Amino acid sequence: xxxxxxxxxxxxxxxxxxxxxxxxxxxxxxxxxxxxxxxxxxxxxxxxxxxxxxxxxxxxxxxxxxxxxxxxxxxxxxxxxxxxxxxxxxxxxxxxxxxxxxxxxxxxxxxxxxxxxxxxxxxxxxxxxxxxxxxxxxxxxxxxxxxxxxxxxxxxxxxxxxxxxxxxxxxxxxxxxxxxxxxxxxxxxxxxxxxxxxxxxxxxxxxxxxxxxxxxxxxxxxxxxxxxxxxxxxxxxxxxxxxxxxxxxxxxxxxxxxxxxxxxxxxxxxxxxxxxxxxxxxxxxxxxxxxxxxxxxxxxxxxxxxxxxxxxxxxxxxxxxxxxxxxxxx
Amino acid sequence: xxxxxxxxxxxxxxxxxxxxxxxxxxxxxxxxxxxxxxxxxxxxxxxxxxxxxxxxxxxxxxxxxxxxxxxxxxxxxxxxxxxxxxxxxxxxxxxxxxxxxxxxxxxxxxxxxxxxxxxxxxxxxxxxxxxxxxxxxxxxxxxxxxxxxxxxxxxxxxxxxxxxxxxxxxxxxxxxxxxxxxxxxxxxxxxxxxxxxxxxxxxxxxxxxxxxxxxxxxxxxxxxxxxxxxxxxxxxxxxxxxxxxxxxxxxxxxxxxxxxxxxxxxxxxxxxxxxxxxxxxxxxxxxxxxxxxxxxxxxxxxxxxxxxxxxxxxxxxxxxxxxxxxxxxxxxxxxxxxxxxxxxxxxxxxxxxxxxxxxxxxxxxxxxxxxxxxxxxxxxxxxxxxxxxxxxxxxxxxxxxxxxxxxxxxxxxxxxxxxxxxxxxxxxxx
Amino acid sequence: xxxxxxxxxxxxxxxxxxxxxxxxxxxxxxxxxxxxxxxxxxxxxxxxxxxxxxxxxxxxxxxxxxxxxxxxxxxxxxxxxxxxxxxxxxxxxxxxxxxxxxxxxxxxxxxxxxxxxxxxxxxxxxxxxxxxxxxxxxxxxxxxxxxxxxxxxxxxxxxxxxxxxxxxxxxxxxxxxxxxxxxxxxxxx
Numbered sequence: 001x002x003x004x005x006x007x008x009x010x011x012x013x014x015x016x017x018x019x020x021x022x023x024x025x026x027x028x029x030x031x032x033x034x035x036x037x038x039x040x041x042x043x044x045x046x047x048x049x050x051x052x053x054x055x056x057x058x059x060x061x062x063x064x065x066x067x068x069x070x071x072x073x074x075x076x077x078x079x080x081x082x083x084x085x086x087x088x089x090x091x092x093x094x095x096x097x098x099x100x101x102x103x104x105x106x107x108x109x110x111x112x113x114x115x116x117x118x119x120x121x122x123x124x125x126x127x128x129x130x131x132x133x134x135x136x137x138x139x140x141x142x143x144x145x146x147x148x149x150x151x152x153x154x155x156x157x158x159x160x161x162x163x164x165x166x167x168x169x170x171x172x173x174x175x176x177x178x179x180x181x182x183x184x185x186x187x188x189x190x191x192x193x194x195x196x197x198x199x200x201x202x203x204x205x206x207x208x209x210x211x212x213x214x215x216x217x218x219x220x221x222x223x224x225x226x227x228x229x230x231x232x233x234x235x236x237x238x239x240x241x242x243x244x245x246x247x248x249x250x251x252x253x254x255x256x257x258x259x260x261x262x263x264x265x266x267x268x269x270x271x272x273x274x275x276x277x278x279x280x281x282x283x284x285x286x287x288x289x290x291x292x293x294x295x296x297x298x299x300x301x302x303x304x305x306x307x308x309x310x311x312x313x314x315x316x317x318x319x320x321x322x323x324x325x326x327x328x329x330x
Numbered sequence: 331x332x333x334x335x336x337x338x339x340x341x342x343x344x345x346x347x348x349x350x351x352x353x354x355x356x357x358x359x360x361x362x363x364x365x366x367x368x369x370x371x372x373x374x375x376x377x378x379x380x381x382x383x384x385x386x387x388x389x390x391x392x393x394x395x396x397x398x399x400x401x402x403x404x405x406x407x408x409x410x411x412x413x414x415x416x417x418x419x420x421x422x423x424x425x426x427x428x429x430x431x432x433x434x435x436x437x438x439x440x441x442x443x444x445x446x447x448x449x450x451x452x453x454x455x456x457x458x459x460x461x462x463x464x465x466x467x468x469x470x471x472x473x474x475x476x477x478x479x480x481x482x483x484x485x486x487x488x489x490x491x492x493x494x495x496x497x498x499x500x501x502x503x504x505x506x507x508x509x510x511x512x513x514x515x516x517x518x519x520x521x522x523x524x525x526x527x528x529x530x531x532x533x534x535x536x537x538x539x540x541x542x543x544x545x546x547x548x549x550x551x552x553x554x555x556x557x558x559x560x561x562x563x564x565x566x567x568x569x570x571x572x573x574x575x576x577x578x579x580x581x582x583x584x585x586x587x588x589x590x591x592x593x594x595x596x597x598x599x600x601x602x603x604x605x606x607x608x609x610x611x612x613x614x615x616x617x618x619x620x621x622x623x624x625x626x627x628x629x630x631x632x633x634x635x636x637x638x639x640x641x642x643x644x645x646x647x648x649x650x651x652x653x654x655x656x657x658x659x660x661x662x663x664x665x666x667x668x669x670x671x672x673x674x675x676x677x678x679x680x681x682x683x684x685x686x687x688x689x690x691x692x693x694x695x696x697x698x699x700x701x702x703x704x705x706x707x708x709x710x711x712x713x714x715x716x717x718x719x720x721x722x723x724x725x726x727x728x729x730x731x732x733x734x735x736x737x738x739x740x741x742x743x744x745x746x747x748x749x750x751x752x753x754x755x756x757x758x759x760x
Numbered sequence: 761x762x763x764x765x766x767x768x769x770x771x772x773x774x775x776x777x778x779x780x781x782x783x784x785x786x787x788x789x790x791x792x793x794x795x796x797x798x799x800x801x802x803x804x805x806x807x808x809x810x811x812x813x814x815x816x817x818x819x820x821x822x823x824x825x826x827x828x829x830x831x832x833x834x835x836x837x838x839x840x841x842x843x844x845x846x847x848x849x850x851x852x853x854x855x856x857x858x859x860x861x862x863x864x865x866x867x868x869x870x871x872x873x874x875x876x877x878x879x880x881x882x883x884x885x886x887x888x889x890x891x892x893x894x895x896x897x898x899x900x901x902x903x904x905x906x907x908x909x910x911x912x913x914x915x916x917x918x919x920x921x922x923x924x925x926x927x928x929x930x931x932x933x934x935x936x937x938x939x940x941x942x943x944x945x946x947x948x949x
Contacts, residue, residue, distance in 0.1 A: 310854045
């Protein structure tokens with residue numbers, strides 16, 4: 001079996017061209033209606049084996065990928081590896097070799113180490129397609145895709161409309177957020193304008209070189225924005241002095257009802273989950289009409305179905321032609 | 331002991347000449363009898379290289395390297411003396427361990443091994459190790475370092491600098507402020523933010539160097555700075571040396587590693603931990619500054635920081651991987667490629683930076699001597715016109731973690747003589 | 761570089777080959793098909809038209825319009841994308857999906873008339889039958905095509921045919937419709 005030159009992997013949102021991203025979103029739109037049918041299955045991936053390789057707990061994302069794979073008639077194997085940066089457990093390499101022996105067509109991998117999906121894709125341990133379901137603080141491409149999909153449904157409901165010129169504010173711990181990185185990359189590719197809002201300690205060194213604006217002042221950004229995406233902020237960051245106290249953080253960067261009232265009528269509130277109510281977002285905001293947080297979860301299955309179908313449904317991948325298989329270079 | 335006659339070697343790049351070797355010393359060509367001849371046409375003769383910074387891993391990590399295999403790699407790289415860093419298991423913080431390592435080196439016979447003594451007990455950074463006992467031991471330790479870790483406590487660093495004055499010792503600092511670099515993975519720059527790898531900021535190196543320079547000046551001692559990697563560090567060293575010239579009684583020397591003369595942090599984008607090293611690969615601007623610093627003498631010497639690691643510590647995800655790269659067998663080629671061929675330094679300059687000065691800093695009597703009659707016959711013959719493809723599996727080191735695998739590099743060590751006895755002949759170990 | 765369906769989506773070139781049906785021929789054929797459907801079904805009760813994208817959908821809408829003129833009743837029209845059910849799915853890169861819109865009344869217990877522009881190997885229709893199986897259970901399925909060019913690979917036949925067009929496998933049939941290509945015609949080249 002020869003490996004085609006196009007990439008079989010989805011490792012980073014940067015791998016997707018604008019055409020790729022729009023194709024995925026259009027496909028997801030079609031697949032979303034599947035949820036209304038009596039038989040919620042399509043035969044496209046019949047006979048393919050997809051492994052969910054999760055080195056970090058995440059019931060939500062794993063179930064989403066599992067549902068997506070099964071609705072495309074693929075066989076799904078769930079592999080939860082214990083082990084962290086402190087206790088190595090079974091190594092990534094050994095796990096990959098085991099999966100290769102089992103004949104996995106694709107591996108959906110979530111790992112605590114940034115770059116682990118790259119290692120899986122390029123180290124030569126296995127020939128499966130690799131789909132990044134979240135690696136360390138690096139990226140979470142399918143999250144960005146489902147976020148963009150959710151945005152188009154609310155801001156550009158007519159078919160073919162784009163996110164060109166739409167303003168998206170991403171608020172919170174950008175430094176440690178793979179969701180922020182993937183979203184910043186993908187939204188820029190789709191023509192949206194991204195503003196990252198955070199205290200200076202939670203913005204990455206070198207963020208000026210990203211295709212995004214930054215601001216330390218949430219109140220000035222909210223009235224002009226079409227989408228507010230609130231990121232999770234962990235209390236523990238306080239102990240490493242990223243901010244002095246929970247109280248100060250939520251006062252300066254939390255989204256509460258008062259701030260929500262300054263949003264334009266059509267603006268929506270998003271959150272990748274899980275939320276820490278009272279920290280970055282209050283209960284009344286999370287449960288309000290503007291919040292599309294629950295819908296994000298539903299859209300996740302359709303988007304992941306689209307990704308799996310386009311990567312695996314044909315003889316070769318239909319997307320992510322930007323990325324190169326590094327094993328093919330040199 | 332066999333006499334040798336090296337014919338037609340270009341000594342330090344100069345006109346070809348013959349070199350005689352007899353009873354471990356360099357003699358006139360006419361004074362040898364029944365010699366084995368070594369045809370050195372087209373070869374450069376350099377004094378045997380001296381590495382001030384190597385990790386031989388024995389005792390404790392013999393799965394990565396041993397004194398035997400490490401000194402073989404050293405000989406293949408043209409080295410006749412290496413300083414073995416103290417971060418072994420047990421740590422080399424007593425006379426007993428340093429003598430053990432020194433003896434292992436003598437028994438292996440490929441290269442002289444001068445153990446480095448730890449500054450603090452167990453490298454824990456809490457109290458001084460028995461520096462005097464190590465200095466008085468058979469290993470005659472003069473270089474002390476907690477390399478791998480930084481002596482970050484300013485009081486302890488001050489005491490160490492003061493204490494070693496009694497026996498002409500030097501403290502070699504691994505400059506890395508630990509609090510600024512907790513769990514750091516790669517250079518802090520544009521790329522680290524994008525890759526999601528925690529950054530190792532330049533200031534963590536520079537701030538320690540600045541502090542230690544001021545301490546050395548204040549107490550009047552010798553400071554050596556290991557593996558300088560940033561443009562800012564080079565600037566600080568320029569300032570420091572200017573200051574030392576005006577005062578007296580103290581000095582600062584510094585080393586750069588071959589990988590910091592060539593490789594940049596862009597390589598981390600592959601997430602291949604073969605490029606994971608401490609201090610990390612920096613930006614192109616830093617590489618340029620380090621080269622310039624080595625050329626103008628701000629950085630005195632080249633040292634390899636040869637850091638072998640077994641396969642499983644590098645064949646994994648970046649965050650789980652060990653820090654370090656091999657260096658002994660590729661050092662001279664990298665220096666030729668980055669410094670000699672572009673005209674920054676000539677072969678005499680290479681001899682200074684890779685033999686004379688390291689030996690002086692380490693206070694070695696028999697190494698780093700000029701190639702002249704009467705001197706110990708520590709010589710390396712090097713073919714600058716050759717070129718070779720680096721194959722990890724062909725290296726003499728026990729480990730395979732070289733970042734240059736698959737690269738074509740110039741130059742080849744053809745022969746190495748240790749006190750008149752060849753350890754490498756015809757490009758192979760004897 | 762998004763993969764589409766070049767043989768379906770691109771407007772067919774106007775100048776190649778000989779015209780076997782012009783605009784009036786197409787209109788007459790569709791009128792006749794509409795009457796035949798009503799005759800066979802004994803009226804428009806429980807009828808659902810599902811066009812196979814892209815041109816089949818336009819044809820289905822035209823047939824529904826004609827039925828509406830004759831019977832005064834709106835017959836439900838939808839579309840059925842067969843991309844995921846194609847038997848050659850694994851042989852090419854994954855293709856973009858086209859819209860599937862099942863009319864609100866569904867297809868259970870209905871007489872579904874599949875509508876497509878050209879019937880050739882029969883594999884598209886077989887895929888459509890598989891797709892419908894996952895959506896519901898029609899009482900009956902019929903097939904209406906504008907052109908039947910022969911060369912079936914599978915035991916599939918059309919119930920309503922605009923024109924029987926014997927062709928050789930070396931030839932190709934191009935259907936152009938106003939909604940998509942700016943004019944109505946069928947050409948062979």
